[in-house]
Amino acid sequence: MNRLKSERSTSSHQKSGASGRGLRLDAKAIQRIRKALLEEKTRLMNTSKQAIQDEIALSRDDLPDETDLAANEINQNLVFKLRDRERHLLVKINQALHRIEEGSFGHCMECEEPIEPRRLEARPVSTLCIACKEREEHREKVYA
Numbered sequence: 743m744n745r746l747k748s749e750r751s752t753s754s755h756q757k758s759g760a761s762g763r764g765l766r767l768d769a770k771a772i773q774r775i776r777k778a779l780l781e782e783k784t785r786l787m788n789t790s791k792q793a794i795q796d797e798i799a800l801s802r803d804d805l806p807d808e809t810d811l812a813a814n815e816i817n818q819n820l821v822f823k824l825r826d827r828e829r830h831l832l833v834k835i836n837q838a839l840h841r842i843e844e845g846s847f848g849h850c851m852e853c854e855e856p857i858e859p860r861r862l863e864a865r866p867v868s869t870l871c872i873a874c875k876e877r878e879e880h881r882e883k884v885y886a
């Protein structure tokens with residue numbers, strides 16, 4: 743049973759390799775995406791560092807005493823919000839880089855089918871193919 747299954751998947755793999763040109767990312771495209779991810783990662787880390795420095799500088803401005811505390815709270819909330827969003831994106835970038843390293847990059851985490859290359863080039867942190875993504879968005883709409 744197992745032998746039969748693996749033989750079948752091998753032959754279907756060969757078939758998709760022959761007829762599925764352009765449906766998978768080639769090594770060059772993956773390297774390009776990897777570079778873009780690393781650049782985005784550096785940019786994000788610099789932005790959040792800069793944002794935090796800006797907020798600290800702002801909160802040190804000469805504000806009247808009574809507004810000082812409120813302004814500080816607002817600034818801190820902004821920093822946390824920004825850091826939260828960027829931290830979330832950073833996690834996704836790190837996961838994508840990890841998937842490139844282990845060779846699972848470009849495959850849908852839900853159905854394991856290859857994700858459309860155009861989609862990956864536009865949004866390298868995608869972990870779902872369009873069909874699964876649409877299902878997920880539909881689910882979110884229904885239960886939101």
Ligand SMILES: [Zn+2]
Pocket residue numbers: 850851852853854855870871872873874875
């Ligand atoms: Zn999928």
